[in-house]
Amino acid sequence: KAGVTQTPRYLIKTRGQQVTLSCSPISGHRSVSWYQQTPGQGLQFLFEYFSETQRNKGNFPGRFSGRQFSNSRSEMNVSTLELGDSALYLCASSGQSYNEQFFGPGTRLTVL
Amino acid sequence: KNEVEQSPQNLTAQEGEFITINCSYSVGISALHWLQQHPGGGIVSLFMLSSGKKKHGRLIATINIQEKHSSLHITASHPRDSAVYICAVNRGADGLTFGKGTHLIIQP
Numbered sequence: 771k772a773g774v775t776q777t778p779r780y781l782i783k784t785r786g787q788q789v790t791l792s793c794s795p796i797s798g799h800r801s802v803s804w805y806q807q808t809p810g811q812g813l814q815f816l817f818e819y820f821s822e823t824q825r826n827k828g829n830f831p832g833r834f835s836g837r838q839f840s841n842s843r844s845e846m847n848v849s850t851l852e853l854g855d856s857a858l859y860l861c862a863s864s865g866q867s868y869n870e871q872f873f874g875p876g877t878r879l880t881v882l
Numbered sequence: 883k884n885e886v887e888q889s890p891q892n893l894t895a896q897e898g899e900f901i902t903i904n905c906s907y908s909v910g911i912s913a914l915h916w917l918q919q920h921p922g923g924g925i926v927s928l929f930m931l932s933s934g935k936k937k938h939g940r941l942i943a944t945i946n947i948q949e950k951h952s953s954l955h956i957t958a959s960h961p962r963d964s965a966v967y968i969c970a971v972n973r974g975a976d977g978l979t980f981g982k983g984t985h986l987i988i989q990p
Contacts, residue, residue, distance in 0.1 A: 803977065807923075813968065815977035826977045858923050871915065871978075873925040 772797065774863050774874035782880045788849040791877045795842050795863030802844040803871065804836060807858040816859075819844050848879075856881045885909050888969050888981035896989055901956040903984045905969030908950065913972040916943050916954050918965045919983070925968075928954070959988045 775794045783789050795802050804816040815828040819838035836846040842863075848855055858878050862871040887906045895901055905914070916928040929936050929943040931952070936943050940959075945952040956963055969981040 805978075812982050813970070813978075813980040815979070818977055826975050828977055860923075860925060862925075870930045871917075871927050873917075873927070876923045878923070 774861060774872050776859075776861055776874035776877050778877060779875065780878050780880075782882065783851050784882050785851055785853060787851050788847060789851060789879060790845055790847045791859055791861075791879075793844045793846075793861035793863075793874055795844070795861075796872055799863035799865055799872070800842055801864045801866060801869075802838055802842065803862045803864075804844070804846050805860045805862070806830075807860060807876075808856075813860075816846065851881045853881050855879065884982070885979050886969055886971055886981040888967075888984050890984060891982065892985045892987075894987045894989065895959055897960060899959050899988075901959050901963070901986065901988075903954045903967050903969075903986070905952045905954070905981055906950060907952075907969075907971050907979075909971065909973055909979070911971040912974055914945055914952050915970040915972070915978065916952075917968040917970060919968060920965045928967075956986075961988045961990050964988050 777792045801820045803818040805813050807813045817827045818825050822838045833849045838844040858876045860876045862873045864871050885908050889904045913932045915930050917925050919925045931945050940957045942955040964987050966983040966985050968983045970978045
């Protein structure tokens with residue numbers, strides 16, 4: 771089976787812009803979770819989608835949003851970028867919510 | 883106080899040594915995950931457990947639900963085991979909560 775893929779792998783944006791990141795889960799997986807990793811805060815849960823529905827959301831502002839399509843592919847969007855949004859954004863897929871998580875390689879976002 | 887505490891934060895050992903990384907948590911959980919992250923960012927799930935003990939190759943994970951504690955052991959450690967090991971707990975509706983990670987270096 772192909773693994774979890776994320777695009778793009780690297781992204782540079784400026785403050786105030788918006789960005790959309792994409793995640794394609796392992797075939798057959800219906801749960802996709804998104805995480806933010808920074809040197810200061812470590813890994814933090816953003817949200818989880820299951821069968822096109824957001825089931826859980828972490829403690830992040832409304833500028834962070836996401837969606838999941840019928841083929842389980844997921845996107846996350848960050849609007850009005852801030853310098854503090856610079857991070858590695860990881861997605862992970864699993865067959866059921868929070869079962870064994872299969873992580874993608876991540877998208878490294880730099881906000882200038 | 884973080885809900886998930888790992889110790890030690892940093893660990894340097896010689897090849898062949900037995901390694902133990904500890905994880906304590908303060909909330910009710912349905913499962914605990916051990917993850918491995920290599921330089922460059924890739925994360926691999928090592929174990930997911932809700933009770934008892936699991937073994938995979940040279941890696942062993944245990945959990946004591948009553949004491950809210952889990953350990954990850956590496957037997958016959960090798961330089962390729964050098965990585966960050968992260969403990970995460972599944973709290974259901976609140977998603978996964980992560981520890982800060984243990985930076986492990988195995989010297990030849």
